[in-house]
Amino acid sequence: MDQFIEQIITGLSIGSILLLVALGLSIIYGSMGIINLAHGEFVMLGAYAAWVFHTYLGLGLLASLVPIFLVVAAFGWVIERFVLSLLNNRPLDTILATWGVGIMLQQAVRLMVGSELRYVQLPPALSGSMELFGLSVSSYRMFLFIVSLALFAATWLLMNRTTVGMKLRAIIQDRSVAASFGVNAKRVYALTFAYGAGLAGLAGALVSPLKSVSPDMGTGYVVDAFMVVVLGGVQSLAGTVASAFILGELSGGIAFLQNDTVAKAIVLLAIVVLIRFRPEGLFTARVRA
Amino acid sequence: MSLNGSTSNGLQRLTAQLAPLLIVCALVFALPVLLNNDFLLNKVARYLVLGILTISLGLSWGFGGILNLGQAMSFGLGSYAMAMALKLKTIPVHTGASGLPDFMVWNNVQALPWFWVPFRSLPFAIAAGMIVPALVAAALGWFMFRGRVTGVYVSIITLATMVVINLVIIDQQSYTGGFNGITDLAQLEIFGVAFDAYGRATYYLVAGCMMLSLLVAFAFTKSRAGLIVQAIRDHESRVRYFGYDVALYQIFVFALSAAIAGLAGMLYTVVMEFASPTFLGVQLSLSVVVWCAVGGRQSLVGSFLGAVLVAGMQGALSESAAFLETWTLVMGALFVLVVLFLPKGLAGLAQVVWRWIVQRRQAAGGVAQGVGQTEGST
Numbered sequence: 276m277d278q279f280i281e282q283i284i285t286g287l288s289i290g291s292i293l294l295l296v297a298l299g300l301s302i303i304y305g306s307m308g309i310i311n312l313a314h315g316e317f318v319m320l321g322a323y324a325a326w327v328f329h330t331y332l333g334l335g336l337l338a339s340l341v342p343i344f345l346v347v348a349a350f351g352w353v354i355e356r357f358v359l360s361l362l363n364n365r366p367l368d369t370i371l372a373t374w375g376v377g378i379m380l381q382q383a384v385r386l387m388v389g390s391e392l393r394y395v396q397l398p399p400a401l402s403g404s405m406e407l408f409g410l411s412v413s414s415y416r417m418f419l420f421i422v423s424l425a426l427f428a429a430t431w432l433l434m435n436r437t438t439v440g441m442k443l444r445a446i447i448q449d450r451s452v453a454a455s456f457g458v459n460a461k462r463v464y465a466l467t468f469a470y471g472a473g474l475a476g477l478a479g480a481l482v483s484p485l486k487s488v489s490p491d492m493g494t495g496y497v498v499d500a501f502m503v504v505v506l507g508g509v510q511s512l513a514g515t516v517a518s519a520f521i522l523g524e525l526s527g528g529i530a531f532l533q534n535d536t537v538a539k540a541i542v543l544l545a546i547v548v549l550i551r552f553r554p555e556g557l558f559t560a561r562v563r564a
Numbered sequence: 565m566s567l568n569g570s571t572s573n574g575l576q577r578l579t580a581q582l583a584p585l586l587i588v589c590a591l592v593f594a595l596p597v598l599l600n601n602d603f604l605l606n607k608v609a610r611y612l613v614l615g616i617l618t619i620s621l622g623l624s625w626g627f628g629g630i631l632n633l634g635q636a637m638s639f640g641l642g643s644y645a646m647a648m649a650l651k652l653k654t655i656p657v658h659t660g661a662s663g664l665p666d667f668m669v670w671n672n673v674q675a676l677p678w679f680w681v682p683f684r685s686l687p688f689a690i691a692a693g694m695i696v697p698a699l700v701a702a703a704l705g706w707f708m709f710r711g712r713v714t715g716v717y718v719s720i721i722t723l724a725t726m727v728v729i730n731l732v733i734i735d736q737q738s739y740t741g742g743f744n745g746i747t748d749l750a751q752l753e754i755f756g757v758a759f760d761a762y763g764r765a766t767y768y769l770v771a772g773c774m775m776l777s778l779l780v781a782f783a784f785t786k787s788r789a790g791l792i793v794q795a796i797r798d799h800e801s802r803v804r805y806f807g808y809d810v811a812l813y814q815i816f817v818f819a820l821s822a823a824i825a826g827l828a829g830m831l832y833t834v835v836m837e838f839a840s841p842t843f844l845g846v847q848l849s850l851s852v853v854v855w856c857a858v859g860g861r862q863s864l865v866g867s868f869l870g871a872v873l874v875a876g877m878q879g880a881l882s883e884s885a886a887f888l889e890t891w892t893l894v895m896g897a898l899f900v901l902v903v904l905f906l907p908k909g910l911a912g913l914a915q916v917v918w919r920w921i922v923q924r925r926q927a928a929g930g931v932a933q934g935v936g937q938t939e940g941s942t
Contacts, residue, residue: 310716361904367631367715371857372903374850378896386889494846498727505720536735543724543731550721551711 280408282531283524288416290523291423292482294516296496297503298426299474301515302434304504306447306467309359309369313377314500315493317472321347321479322488323384326393336398336484343480344473350380351472355465377493385490395483419481424516426474431512433470443467447510502546508556518556578786584865585782589775593768602762606835609770611876613831615868616777618855620824622867623781625856627790628817629797633719634726635852638697638822640844642829644733644746645696647839648680649689653750666748671738680739686754693830694823701822705815712811714800726844734841745840752834761837770831774868777824781864784820793817851875854895858902859909866911 300314324346328339354376362368401415434440442463445453454460479493486492503522507514522542529538549556592612596605617639624630656663664676682688708721733740741747752759759766784790793813796803804810833839842848852871859870874895881887906913 310719358900358904365907367719368903368907370631370716370719371853372900375854375896375900375903379893379900382889382893382896386893501720534735536731540728540731540735543728547721547724547728550717551707551713554713554717 277410281410282527284407284410284412285531286524286527287420287520288523289527290520291416291420292478292485293499293503293523294423294427294519295419295478295481296475297500297507297515297519298423298430298512299471299478300497300500301504301507301512302430302474303468303471305510305512306443307359307464308366309468310366310373310501311471312370312374312497313354313380314373314471314475315495315497316377316380317347317351317475317493318479318482318496319384319488319490319493320350320380321476322395322483322492323388323393323479324476325395325480325483326488329395336395336480337400340477340480344477347476347479348469348473350476352465352469354472355468359468360461360464377497381490381493388490390490392487392489394487395480397484415484422481423519426477427512427516430474434512439463439466502542505550506546506556511556514556582782585778588865588868589771589778592771592774596764596767602764605764605767606762607879608876609767609835610832611872611879612770612774613828613835614852614855614875615871616774616828616831617825618852618859618867618871619777619781619864620821620828621852621856622859622861622864623784623824624817624821625853626861626863626867627785627797628793628814628821629800630814630818631715631719631853632722632818632821633853634722634724634849635821635825636844636846636849637722637726637729638701638825639829639832639848640730640733640839640841641697641700642693642826643833643839643843644740644829645683645689645693645826646752646830646833647746647749648683649686650749650752650833651746652680652684653686654748665741665746667741667744667746668738673738677739686752690830694826697826697829698819698823702815702819705818706811709811709814709818723846723849726849727846730841730844730846733844741839743841745838745843747838749833749837759834761835766834770835773827773831777827778864778868781824784817785864789813789816854899857909858899860911860914862908863911866909866914869911870909 296314296318299317300311303309303311303314321343324343325336325339328334328342329336332339334342354373358372358376359369362372397415401418404411404413405417406412407417434443442453442458445456445458446460446463450460478496499522503515503519506522507516507518525545526538526542529541595608599605599608617635620638621632621635624632624635651665654665656666656669664673668676683692704722704725708718713721734743736742757765759769785794792803792808793816796808796810796813800810829843832843855871855874856867857870858874859868860866878891878895881891902909908915
């Protein structure tokens with residue numbers, strides 16, 4: 276029984292990291308239709324930002340979260356303005372362009388800080404562990420779980436309860452009609468992309484104490500995040516949450532029964548089959564065309 | 565003017581399209597005469613093989629509109645087919661003639677697995693190197709295109725499938741050599757000709773296959789099926805309304821492209837003298853997309869040259885680590901610029917320049933004629 280609960284908790288922990296990484300991607304893909312292959316590099320930038328703030332400015336991880344969000348969001352804004360906004364009518368080409376951008380970011384970091392692994396310290400207040408259902412759980416993982424849900428809530432509110440969110444939803448439904456009502460689509464797109472990038476940066480900063488930081492750390496995340504978004508359904512934030520935890524539990528469970536490789540292969544195959552039969556994802560209600 | 569009738573016009577256009585292709589082939593065949601260095605020839609042969617792989621992607625992406633992010637899957641399958649056959653030609657140290665490959669002995673495999681047995685025959689292996697990737701692609705294509713999966717989802721499915729096969733190959737170490745791949749191969753020998761990786765014979769083999777692939781791909785794009793495939797790329801539902809079986813054509817071009825990639829994979833094993841899981845890795849697969857985009861996805865010669873130029877440049881700079889790192893950065897920037905401003909790649913640029921020259925010349929000719937006329941009237 277203990278083992279079962281432990282498995283569930285491991286799954287939730289994997290799931291919360293997946294959610295953190297996938298949230299930004301879900302916003303960008305769902306609202307702009309851009310397959311952002313540079314997403315993993317935004318995660319990596321966030322992790323490096325955490326390392327830089329800590330090493331050179333002596334800031335703790337928690338104190339630097341807001342600046343990290345802003346820095347990576349600024350990167351996202353620039354990339355949207357100068358690269359992606361030129362590709363409005365060529366969605367397939369955004370895959371290529373963002374991949375090129377990803378290579379550049381990765382290589383620039385490698386040239387500037389070197390490719391050796393970097394480590395970010397756990398915040399001292401969260402380095403211990405706590406009791407949960409009679410099991411000891413790392414406080415930091417618990418913290419990640421709560422933060423991922425909080426960020427999801429914030430994003431949901433932003434999308435559904437603010438003017439910017441309303442404008443964005445209007446553009447998603449019909450860009451030209453929204454534009455003729457005075458919505459500045461370019462500006463909203465740039466802000467959306469920046470927000471998504473900022474979220475990815477936060478994700479990178481938050482996972483940096485758990486994993487080592489390296490220029491190519493993003494590659495793994497981007498694939499996982501895509502699977503979450505595809506499984507959850509493109510335009511459904513709640514679906515993203517559900518699928519993040521489903522995938523988390525699944526990978527945790529299969530990895531426990533078999534091994535990591537088999538877990539990964541099975542999850543990928545399941546997603547391939549899912550795309551074929553339900554390309555709109557598991558949790559999307561039919562959207563009006 | 566010599567433009568009498570549409571047939572000679574069409575023939576002229578065909579010659580004009582075939583000319584760059586034949587010029588490139590001639591240059592490739594002439595190279596060993598100029599370059600008397602076996603080491604460099606081996607390197608060039610490697611780039612030519614990557615060029616064949618990129619032609620195969622150009623066929624499915626540029627002409628079929630199917631962005632296959634897992635093109636290296638077919639390449640890797642071909643490469644393993646050749647490596648398995650060549651591995652069985654070696655004489656194992658531990659088990660003697662026609663015994664088990666060394667890595668199986670290390671992994672305590674008792675007998676040769678059933679799927680290795682037919683690879684004792686080289687003709688079977690060569691056929692399998694193209695037919696297996698084509699069949700896998702046809703099955704995957706049937707799965708995708710019958711369900712009318714399009715665009716981005718095709719890319720995700722192909723990429724994910726390749727990653728799964730890659731994971732399985734790495735995981736099944738006792739049957740596939742795992743992470744190390746299949747190494748220590750015998751030399752390929754056909755009709756008594758031994759293909760040493762550093763020999764002229766191998767270079768000409770690669771060059772011949774390259775020419776064959778270019779011509780087959782070119783013939784396909786000019787055939788009826790090829791034209792329908794291009795029509796599907798431009799407007800899928802319109803072609804469907806005409807009553808064509810869209811999925812069938814997509815499956816065919818997908819499988820043809822996989823067969824050519826499989827051929828490239830087999831040659832790669834001969835040139836590199838091993839097979840490795842990286843041959844069907846994400847890195848290579850995405851690089852192929854870059855080469856194809858830079859060269860010009862809608863031009864077969866363009867995609868080929870894109871691969872040879874970019875991979876060649878990368879190879880030339882890889883001697884120095886600092887250069888290589890900067891090069892990767894430049895490469896990324898170049899790629900973004902090409903995607904943004906040259907959607908048809910360098911081939912598209914060449915076309916624009918060529919048209920401009922022709923127009924200039926025609927304009928100049930017109931002026932000269934006009935001058936002659938005025939002179940005549942005075």
